[in-house]
Amino acid sequence: MKEVIIGIPIQWYIFLSIALFCIGVLGVLFRRNAIVIFMCIELMLNAVNLLMVAFSRYLGDTGGQVFVFFVMVVAAAEVSVGLAILMMIYRNTKSTDIDTLNRLKW
Amino acid sequence: MLLSQYIFLFLSFVAIISALMLVLDKNPVHSVLYLIITFFAIAGHYLLLNAQFLAVVHIIVYAGAIMVLFLYVIMMLNLNKDIEPHKKNIPKVAAAVAAGLLLLSLTALVNGAEVNMLPAARNSNIGLMDNLGKTLFKEYMLPFEISSILFLSAMVGAVFLSKKEIH
The missing domain is CATH 1.20.120.1200 (NADH-ubiquinone/plastoquinone oxidoreductase chain 6, subunit NuoJ)
Structure with missing residues (x-):
């Protein structure tokens, strides 16, 4: 198989992953809609996945790509349970604004 | 390029x-x-x-x-x-500053490292299904089984949470 990847430094992938992760962090801190916060968490998980695939490719090891599968499993489980919790919150408060849940702070 | x-x-x-x-x-x-x-x-x-x-x-x-x-x-x-109500500006600015500082510190961490160009691939088809499957079912057999239990519990939890309470 012809290699297409040669010529991209691994630093580029690290910087891209940092940028995506920080955008996810920004979204979690910035937004108040709980669904959008879930999406930003997905974005952060994907930034980590991308970094793991890049390193597995660079080191020639399949372990990194297998771990991406486990991250996907955890993300799917997290989303299903989280959205169910969100539905319950909406049913009780008629809103997905996380500021209505500030009783959880104390 | x-x-x-x-x-x-x-x-x-x-x-x-x-x-x-x-x-x-x-x-x-x-x-x-x-x-x-x-x-x-x-x-x-x-x-x-x-x-x-x-x-x-x-x-x-x-x-x-x-x-x-x-x-x-x-x-x-x-x-x-x-439907998102208008938020006060101070939390927004604080969020932007916090995320920007995280970006800055992580970037500075990587920035000093020497640039490693990719070595020629040792094994170019590690992304193919048979290699991944062999690794998954040999070295990562136990995590694979545990993740199935995680899925099962997530499914039960989602069904249980979204069930309407009967009074």
């Missing part, structure tokens, strides 16, 4: 711009659509990294399953308009 570098820059541009739009757009439905664009750009990165099977799985799981779940919940909750 090589062709692969141009492809990398294009995919990164698409991913970062759509991720920013995901955060900044007020409408949750638009946010989901921007997240799907980001996922496709990341799948393109996987293809560029010779992780073909992972790219396909990524599109099926994320764009196919998780995003449909998000859209379904948004439609059920009827959130397809801007």
